[in-house]
Amino acid sequence: MRRRNAIKLAAGAFIGGGACVTAMTTAFKTEAQAATPPKKIDFKESKTVWQYHKLNPKKVAKIAYEGYDVGSCMFGVFESIMAELGEQYGEPYASFPSQMMKYGHSGVGGSGTICGTLNGAGAIIGLFVEDKKIQDALMGELFYWYENTEFPIYKPAKPVMDFTPPTSVAHSILCHASTTLWGKASGFRIKSKERKERCRCLTADVAKKTAVLLNKYINNEFVANEHDNETVRGCMTCHGEEGKLGNTAGKMTCTSCHTPSAAHKVFGDAHYKFMDKK
């Protein structure tokens, strides 16, 4: 935010001085980073005892929905896959201390950071996939889906309550933003049992998607970078690790927290057209 204010001030200065505008727009006329092309990822068997086996995503979703009441979101996603592997294959899955994952509730200890469902999915991916780049690719696909999908989608056969949650798009992988936007879309309070049912169904959705991705991966069918986050790519052209401003890192959709400043209008290039969306 302080950075943003600094840029705003700078933009004000540009607008006040024509020569400066010309110099700066030239200096910043960077080609937007190209999208990373989709790439088939080859399955690499884990060298540990922790092997993933193909699971039925619908069954996993059901276990996750039911598991939410035992340990909420992170636990629900993690345990859905671990419990099903334990059921089918016994050890070492059966004795994994999944209860530890309860800590991730409400964005880690209630703090509102990463949605617990995604933290649970990350932990499962971290356990079964050794290669860091492949881990990141699987999480990247999942997180993109989370940011852009209207959920919850899951319809329980035996719902905990007689309520079908309205849907919303989270535009963010943070619990704080995801729940706030749902509250705004639905009119329900964060503390309500209706919001909990929304998160219960979302736990099932993320567990299902995680199983689908891992099934694809071990089946040699996972394609990384299928989706391009144009917003992040555009911002990171200048603000990312290799950009001219080079001052930040991350893959979260920038515009969930940051509003493009006046500076970007000065640059007014087609590359920055996404800046006008909000």
Place this chain on the structure above:
Amino acid sequence: MRRRNAIKLAAGAFIGGGACVTAMTTAFKTEAQAATPPKKIDFKESKTVWQYHKLNPKKVAKIAYEGYDVGSCMFGVFESIMAELGEQYGEPYASFPSQMMKYGHSGVGGSGTICGTLNGAGAIIGLFVEDKKIQDALMGELFYWYENTEFPIYKPAKPVMDFTPPTSVAHSILCHASTTLWGKASGFRIKSKERKERCRCLTADVAKKTAVLLNKYINNEFVANEHDNETVRGCMTCHGEEGKLGNTAGKMTCTSCHTPSAAHKVFGDAHYKFMDKK
């Protein structure tokens, strides 16, 4: 942010109409939430095989610093405690698959959400502390410390590189904000080896703090709510789960992402004086 814009618009309307101002300020003249008083937490032995034992925080810090190069931040913190327990007590610690925690690097798969050191600490706390409220209290203390402390503090006896990282205050538990502010304070790029050394030392700091907190807890000396996040408490008076606006949840310091809007100036109560800090 959309919410904030809505409030700004509303504030504009208030300023334009005196009667409305009076009505709204009266409506929102809420007593700020009282600070939760400090409370001694009694140790509850875990009913599982996962028992924490008192460790030497300095030794834990050294293992975490060295572990950073094996699996970065989340792994570094988690493994520092697990490896030391395994070294001293053998199983079940020795065979825990700590390598799974590598997924938390750079805010989970590079996404920039929760700082990996804190996610690793959360996972350790989740494993050894069964009571959810006590988990939250331990994480709350750690997260408050993280948001407000000038770090890194750790000075390795055998540094990986000849460089003492400048310090900064993160004001946030998000990797994205924490590293960005350090880059701004230090002048180093996010991709630099200097930034990695900063995070290596920070990994040692968080591991040490986590061991100190767990040592206190099992020694019946842990006091929850010793620190009061006045900013969050102030904002949550209206915006929190039980507030009149009741539209959001979280414990992250609000002002790291949100700038108080003009609406709050209209309310100009002493309860909102923290709003003028930025």
